[in-house]
Amino acid sequence: MVDEALRVTRTVQSRLRDLPSRVVVYLVLAACLFPEVGYPDVWRKLTGALSGLPLAAPTASALAQARRRIGADPLRWLFGLLRGPAPTMHPPAARWRGLLVVALDGTTLTVPDTPAVLTRFTKQAGNHGGTGYPQVRLLALVACGTRTLIDAVFGPTTSGETTYAPRLLPSLRPGMLLLADRNFAAQRLVADIAATGADLLIRLKNGRRMPVLSRFPDGSYLSTLGPVRVRVVDCKITVTTTAGKHTGLYRLATTLLDHHRHPATELTTLYHQRWEIETAYLELKSTILGGRVLRARTPEGITQEIYALLVVYQLLRTVMADATSTLPGTDPDRAGFSIAWQAARDQIILAAGIIADTVVDLAGTIGRHVLASLLPPRRLRISPRIVKRAISKYQARGPRIDRTSYKATTGIEILSPTGP
Known part of the structure; x- marks a missing residue:
């Protein structure tokens, strides 16, 4: 696959080098597994078990030149090859009533504060002086059952999530059910999503006025969202823990109009799976990166590094989905991402299974x-849902935040609309 990526993108070395292009791609990918060390140390981990072989000993500047030589195109091509749904990745446990459940949302990655980076990526302003580093906005389409990446786009934070979202729509297909938050409930975007043939389950703002065209026995009602006919579910969700109860009002809209096949209560329960994409971002930013700033100090280098991160994440998730598929009836949720990540690091250091x-x-x-x-x-x-990585290491003033995770039970009440 790496050789094909280099051939298609015309980045195969033109002469015999100590660092052939294929090896440089391996280096960039391996660096995503060892974000805590510099590239020379990544090289040592990559080659440490190959004793007895005539190995190159490149300098840090040679490694930097090699990464610049191949650029981002081979990594972009590899991600394009590996991304997307595949039958082994999405077993019945990852589907709901035959539909592949996917989620759309965005996050940000922190990049170095260098003059070159600032020519494309900016710092975000805020009430407390803004961020200390420039950031990249990443928007992904994730399969909720296996947390594999169907597609992803990224760019400067000067553009919002709804600006990037249309670039992901070509990856939607009939047979998919897209879950999205209130931020994506714009009429034009909803119409474009519906035009792909995929179905939609999206949260609306509670105060948004929705016409009641007809009522269904399960408490939902037919309405319109721009030119798209939708079914609206108003509900009250009560979460009960040992610390007490919390109640919230939710308004959901879906293009699944048959209340017999897709009951309102089941849709409300299903919407919770939208949080799987947040877990995917946690694995990418916390488990793999450990909350670190990206390494690259140029816009092209950042593009290369982000595609490498997406490739490594997708490879790990593919391994996990394949492994759980060998045990029929095993929910992919039971595969531990940290276990797969640590095992991959060990395999690199041991150079095991290289043939x-x-x-x-x-x-x-x-x-x-x-x-x-x-x-x-x-x-x-x-x-x-609070910031776990505080700005200061000192205890902030104000009331103490309870960071405990509680076992919970939920109660769902479908609210019928009032009025004609």
Whole structure:
């Protein structure tokens, strides 16, 4: 795959080098598994177990020149090859009533504060002076059941999430159900999503006026969102823990108009899966990056590094989905991302399995580590949505924030609309 990426993007080295283009791609990918060390140390981890072989000993500047030589195109091509839904990645456990449930949302990545980076990526202003580093906005389409990436786009934060979202719509297909938050409930965007043939379940602002065209026995009602006919579900959700109860009002709109096949209560429960994309971002930014700033100090280098991160994340998620598929009935949620990530790091250091066998092993070494340490079935828990990485290491003034995760139960009440 790497050789094909280099051939298609015309980045194969023109002469024999100590650092062939293929090796440089491996280096950039391996760096995503070891964000805590510099590229020379990544090189040492990548080659440390190859004793007895005539190995190159490139300097830091040679590694930098090699990364600039191949650019971002091979990594972009690799991500284009690896992304997207595949049957083994999306077993029945990842579907709802035959529909592949996917989520759309955005996040930001922090990049170095250098003059070159600031020519494209800016710092975000805020009430407390803004961010200290420039940031990149990343928007992804994620399969909720396996948290694999169907597609992703990124760019400066000067453009909002709804500006980037249309670039992901070509990856939507009939048979998909897209979950999205209130930010994406613009009439034009909803119409464009519906035009792809995919269905939609999106949250609306509670105060948004929706005409009641007809009522359904399950408490939902037919309405319109711009030119698109939708079914609206107004509901009250009560979350109960040992710390007390919390009640919230939600308004959801869906293009699934048949209340017999898609009951309002089930749709309300299903919408909670939108948070799977937040978990995917947590794995990318916290588990892999450890909250660190990206390495690259130029816009082209940042593009290369982000595509490498997406490729590594997708490879790990693919391994995890393949491994759990070998045990029928196993929910992909039970595969631990940290376990797969650590096993991959170990494989790099040990240089194990670098010669492919003729027998296809779907689980693989990383997958077997995952299967040996499956997580227990998921429990319903809640945790406050707060900034876990504080600006200051000192205790902030004000009331103490309860960061405890509580086991919870939920109650759903469908609210019928009032009026004619």
